[in-house]
Amino acid sequence: MNAPAEFFNQHLIDPEICIRCNTCEATCPVGAITHDSRNYVVIADKCNFCMACVPPCPTGSIDNWRMRPKAAAYTVEEQLSWDDLPAALSDSELSALGGDAAVVSTVSTAPSSASAESSAGEGTAFNSAAYGATVPPWSAAHPYTNLHAPKAPTTATVVGNVQVNEAGTANETHHIVLDFGHMPFPVLEGQSIGIVPLGTDAQGKPHHARQYSIASPRNGERPGYNNLSITVKRVVEDHEGKPVKGVASNYLCDLKTGDTVQVIGPFGSSFLMPNHPKSNIVMICTGTGSAPMRAMTEWRRRLRQSGKFEGGKLMLFFGARTQKELPYFGPLQKLPKDFIDINFAFSREQGQTKRYVQDLLRERSADLVALLKDPNTYIYVCGLKSMEEGVVLALRDVATQAGLNWDTVGQSLKQEGRLHLETY
Amino acid sequence: MSGINYSEKIPNNVNLSEDRTLQRALEHWQPNYLQWWNDMGPDGSQDFDVYLRTAVSVDPQGWAQFGHVKMPDYRWGIFLNPAEQDRKIHFGDHMGEAAWQDVPGEHRANLRRIIVTQGDTEPASVEQQRHLGLTAPSQYDLRNLFQVNVEEGRHLWAMVYLLHKYFGKDGREEAEGLLERNSGNADNPRILQAFNEKTPDWLSFFMFTYFTDRDGKFQLCALAESAFDPLARTTKFMLTEEAHHMFVGESGVSRTIQRTVDVMNQLKTDDVGKLRAAGVIDLPTIQRYINFHFSVTIDLFGADQSSNAATFYSSGLKGRYEEGKRTDDHVLKGNSYKILSVEDGKLIEKEVPMLNALNEVLRDDYITDSKGGIERWNRVIEKAGIQFKLTAPHKAFHRNIGSLSGAKITPDGRVVSEAEWNAKVGEWLPSNEDRAYVGSLMGRCVEPGKFANWIAPPVMGINRQPVDFDYVRFN
Numbered sequence: 078m079n080a081p082a083e084f085f086n087q088h089l090i091d092p093e094i095c096i097r098c099n100t101c102e103a104t105c106p107v108g109a110i111t112h113d114s115r116n117y118v119v120i121a122d123k124c125n126f127c128m129a130c131v132p133p134c135p136t137g138s139i140d141n142w143r144m145r146p147k148a149a150a151y152t153v154e155e156q157l158s159w160d161d162l163p164a165a166l167s168d169s170e171l172s173a174l175g176g177d178a179a180v181v182s183t184v185s186t187a188p189s190s191a192s193a194e195s196s197a198g199e200g201t202a203f204n205s206a207a208y209g210a211t212v213p214p215w216s217a218a219h220p221y222t223n224l225h226a227p228k229a230p231t232t233a234t235v236v237g238n239v240q241v242n243e244a245g246t247a248n249e250t251h252h253i254v255l256d257f258g259h260m261p262f263p264v265l266e267g268q269s270i271g272i273v274p275l276g277t278d279a280q281g282k283p284h285h286a287r288q289y290s291i292a293s294p295r296n297g298e299r300p301g302y303n304n305l306s307i308t309v310k311r312v313v314e315d316h317e318g319k320p321v322k323g324v325a326s327n328y329l330c331d332l333k334t335g336d337t338v339q340v341i342g343p344f345g346s347s348f349l350m351p352n353h354p355k356s357n358i359v360m361i362c363t364g365t366g367s368a369p370m371r372a373m374t375e376w377r378r379r380l381r382q383s384g385k386f387e388g389g390k391l392m393l394f395f396g397a398r399t400q401k402e403l404p405y406f407g408p409l410q411k412l413p414k415d416f417i418d419i420n421f422a423f424s425r426e427q428g429q430t431k432r433y434v435q436d437l438l439r440e441r442s443a444d445l446v447a448l449l450k451d452p453n454t455y456i457y458v459c460g461l462k463s464m465e466e467g468v469v470l471a472l473r474d475v476a477t478q479a480g481l482n483w484d485t486v487g488q489s490l491k492q493e494g495r496l497h498l499e500t501y
Numbered sequence: 502m503s504g505i506n507y508s509e510k511i512p513n514n515v516n517l518s519e520d521r522t523l524q525r526a527l528e529h530w531q532p533n534y535l536q537w538w539n540d541m542g543p544d545g546s547q548d549f550d551v552y553l554r555t556a557v558s559v560d561p562q563g564w565a566q567f568g569h570v571k572m573p574d575y576r577w578g579i580f581l582n583p584a585e586q587d588r589k590i591h592f593g594d595h596m597g598e599a600a601w602q603d604v605p606g607e608h609r610a611n612l613r614r615i616i617v618t619q620g621d622t623e624p625a626s627v628e629q630q631r632h633l634g635l636t637a638p639s640q641y642d643l644r645n646l647f648q649v650n651v652e653e654g655r656h657l658w659a660m661v662y663l664l665h666k667y668f669g670k671d672g673r674e675e676a677e678g679l680l681e682r683n684s685g686n687a688d689n690p691r692i693l694q695a696f697n698e699k700t701p702d703w704l705s706f707f708m709f710t711y712f713t714d715r716d717g718k719f720q721l722c723a724l725a726e727s728a729f730d731p732l733a734r735t736t737k738f739m740l741t742e743e744a745h746h747m748f749v750g751e752s753g754v755s756r757t758i759q760r761t762v763d764v765m766n767q768l769k770t771d772d773v774g775k776l777r778a779a780g781v782i783d784l785p786t787i788q789r790y791i792n793f794h795f796s797v798t799i800d801l802f803g804a805d806q807s808s809n810a811a812t813f814y815s816s817g818l819k820g821r822y823e824e825g826k827r828t829d830d831h832v833l834k835g836n837s838y839k840i841l842s843v844e845d846g847k848l849i850e851k852e853v854p855m856l857n858a859l860n861e862v863l864r865d866d867y868i869t870d871s872k873g874g875i876e877r878w879n880r881v882i883e884k885a886g887i888q889f890k891l892t893a894p895h896k897a898f899h900r901n902i903g904s905l906s907g908a909k910i911t912p913d914g915r916v917v918s919e920a921e922w923n924a925k926v927g928e929w930l931p932s933n934e935d936r937a938y939v940g941s942l943m944g945r946c947v948e949p950g951k952f953a954n955w956i957a958p959p960v961m962g963i964n965r966q967p968v969d970f971d972y973v974r975f976n
Contacts, residue, residue: 094961096747096748096751097873098744099744115873133565137965228585
C-alpha cells in the first residue's frame with residue numbers, strides 16, 4: 078500500500094512568469110527556496126508544503142505543482158536550467174509509472190492490502206493528496222500563524238510531562254504541557270508548533286525545529302491558562318527498524334517540569350475545525366496523529382459542558398499496533414458514547430487479526446455514508462504517511478458503493494475545506 | 502508582534518497606543534495625508550471600488566488580504582517586520598555592536614536625510630502617475646496601477662512613522678514637507694530629478710515600475726541592512742510590496758512585446774510603418790524606451806565616487822545589497838573597485854577605494870538584476886521566432902551624474918563626437934515622434950476582460966481571479 082504514496086505533488090516555480098523578486102526565498106520558513114542568476118527553484122526534499130510563500134508571490138508563478146514519482150523528483154539543477162515548466166505527466170504516463178511502482182512494492186511488502194490491489198487493478202495511480210483541502214472550513218476561527226519566527230523563537234516552560242500509553246510498550250508516547258507565561262501564543266486545534274532542540278547537530282550547527290501538532294484546545298490544556306500540550310513519541314528506530322535516537326523526541330520526552338524549551342510558530346491555517354452548530358467531525362488517525370483529534374474532541378467536550386453549543390456527530394477512527402501502545406486510551410474510554418463514536422484498530426494485537434483504520438472505515442460505511450452526504454461533515458486524517466492513501470481510497474469505496482459519485486464528493490470535500498490530510 | 506490593533510485609527514503593529522505623543526502627531530498628519538491623496542492621488546478615481554491587496558499584519562497570511570475597497574478608505578498603516586532578537590550590526594566600523602534601537606546623535610542628520618530622500622520618492626511617483634487611470638489599457642491594468650499607488654502611499658507612511666518617532670520636531674516638519682513638495686512643481690519640486698519627470702503613457706509607466714521601482718528595491722535592500730534597526734525592519738516589509746511593482750513593470754513590458762510580435766507574425770513584417778499602422782509598439786521603439794529609463798534610473802544611484810556613500814557605510818547607516826550574504830570583511834578599508842571614466846576620448850576603467858565607490862557597487866548590482874528581465878523579454882521574442890534582441894544600454898550611455906555626466910557615449914559603449922551624438926540620438930532615445938505615437942495609442946479600455954490593441958492579456962489574473970474579473974467597479 079506504499080506504492081501510490083511514492084508519488085508526490087512537487088512544488089515548482091514557473092520560470093516564464095517569475096520575476097525573480099526573491100520574496101518567496103525571503104518568506105520560506107524552512108529555507109526550501111534557492112536561486113541562481115537564472116531561476117528561483119524549490120528544493121523538493123526541504124519543502125514542507127506550508128504554503129507560506131504562495132500569498133506573497135506577486136506573480137502567481139509560485140503556485141505550480143507537478144505529480145511526480147518521489148524517486149524522480151525534479152532536482153534543483155534541472156529546475157535551474159529551465160526556461161519554462163515541463164508538461165505535467167499525462168494520466169497514462171502516470172499510470173505506467175504507478176503500475177510499475179505498485180508491482181515493486183507488492184513484491185517487497187507482503188501481503189498487499191486491498192487498497193493497493195484496487196488501485197493497481199484499475200491501472201491508475203490514485204493520488205490521495207489531490208483530495209486534501211488547502212482551505213479551512215467556512216466556520217473555522219481565524220488562526221494566528223508565525224508569531225515567533227525560526228530566527229526569534231519564544232521560550233516556554235515545561236509544566237507537565239507524562240507518558241500516555243502503558244509503560245514498557247515499544248512506542249513510548251508522552252503528553253507534554255508547555256506554558257508560555259506572558260508571551261503571546263494563541264493557537265487553534267489542528268495547528269502545530271515547532272520545537273528547537275537544545276544543542277547542535279553533527280556539523281556543529283543549531284538543530285532545526287521539529288513540528289508537533291497541538292493536542293489541547295484553544296483555551297489551553299488547563300482552561301484559562303496560557304499553556305498547550307503536544308504528543309511526542311520517543312523515536313528509537315528509523316523507518317527500516319534500525320536503532321536510531323530521535324534528537325528532538327528524546328530531548329522532549331526527557332524534559333523535567335520547570336525546564337524551558339525554544340518554540341516557534343504557531344503554524345497551519347487550513348487543518349482547522351468547524352465551529353458552527355451541528356457540524357460533524359470524522360477523525361481518522363494513527364499514533365501521535367491523535368494529537369489534533371484530542372484537541373478538537375476536547376474543545377467540543379468543553380462546549381458541550383457549557384450547554385451553549387449544539388454539536389454534530391463526532392466519529393473517531395484510531396489505529397495503533399496494540400491497545401497498550403495507543404496514546405490516551407484510558408481517557409478516551411471515559412467519553413460518553415452519545416458524545417463520540419470511537420473505533421479502534423489494532424494491527425499487532427496477539428491472537429487477533431490485523432486491523433487497520435481503513436478496515437474500520439469500510440465496516441462503518443453505513444454511518445459514514447450518511448455523514449458523507451451531509452455538507453456539514455468535516456474529515457480529518459493525521460498520522461503516518463503510509464495510511465493516507467488507504468484511508469482516502471476507503472472513503473472513495475464507501476462513497477462509490479453507496480452510489481455517490483466520488484469525483485463530485487471528493488471535489489466538494491476539497492473545495493469546501495472538508496477533507497484535511499496531515500501525514501508525515 | 503504581528504497583531505494589529507484594529508480599534509485604532511491607524512492600523513499598526515508598533516504599539517502606537519502606548520506612545521501618545523507619537524500617536525497624536527500621526528493622527529494630526531493623517532488628515533493632511535488624505536487631503537494630499539485627494540488632491541494629488543489618482544485622478545477622478547476616488548469613488549471606485551478597487552480589488553486591492555491590503556496588509557493587515559506582516560506574516561505570510563496576513564499581508565495579502567484581497568477585497569474591493571475605495572482608495573481613500575485603504576488601510577494605510579505602519580508595519581515593521583518582526584524584530585530579530587539581539588540583532589548585531591554586521592558591517593562598517595560598528596560591526597559586532599548591538600543594532601541601534603534609537604538614533605545616535607552623531608548620525609541624526611545623515612539618517613534623517615536618507616529617510617527623507619527615500620520618503621520623498623513615494624508620494625512623488627503617485628503624483629507622476631495620477632493621470633494614467635484615464636488611459637488604462639484594461640481593468641486589470643487599472644487595478645495594478647491603483648495597487649502600486651496605494652502601496653507607494655503606505656511606504657510614505659512607513660517613512661513618516663520613522664520621522665515622527667525618532668526625529669522629534671525636525672521629523673514632524675520633514676513629514677509635512679513630504680506632502681508639500683510636488684512632482685514637477687517649479688517652485689517646490691521633489692528631491693530627485695527622475696521623480697519630477699512626467700509618466701506620460703503606459704509604456705513609460707511599465708518601464709518606470711520595471712527600472713525605477715527596481716532602484717527602489719535596491720535602495721530598500723541596502724537600508725534593510727542598516728544598523729538603525731527600526732529602519733531595517735521597516736524597509737524589509739516594504740520590499741515585499743515593492744515586488745508587486747516590479748511585477749507590474751516586467752509583465753507589462755512583456756505583454757506589450759507579446760502583442761507586437763504576435764502582430765509581426767500575423768502581418769509577416771518588421772516594417773515599423775506597417776506595425777504602427779496596425780496599432781502596436783514596434784520593437785525599436787521599445788528598445789529606445791529601455792535606453793531612456795535604464796540610463797535615467799542608474800543615475801539615481803548617485804555619483805560614482807562619493808564620500809557620503811563611504812560615510813553611510815562605515816557608520817552603519819546603509820549597507821550593500823545582500824550585505825549579509827557577502828563573504829568579505831564587511832569593513833572594506835583598503836579594498837578597491839573599478840569605475841568608468843572618459844579620458845582622451847576613450848572609456849577607461851580606473852581603480853578607486855571601494856568605500857568611496859559604494860554607489861557604483863550598488864549600481865552594478867542593480868544593472869545585473871535588471872538585465873535578467875530584459876533577457877526574459879527576449880525569450881518572448883525568441884519564442885515567436887523573431888530575430889531581434891533587446892539589450893540594456895552601456896552603463897556610460899546618457900548619464901547625467903558622476904564622472905560620466907554629459908559624456909557622449911553610444912548605447913554600445915563607443916565615445917562619439919557631439920555631432921555624431923546629435924545626428925544619431927533619435928535612434929537611441931525616444932524621439933518626440935515616438936512619444937507622440939505611443940501617446941496616440943493610449944485610450945481607455947476598461948470593459949472586463951477587454952484589452953487595448955497594443956497589449957496582450959496577462960497569463961493569469963490577480964490572486965487567482967480570472968483575467969476578466971471586475972477588478973474595478975466604477976459605481
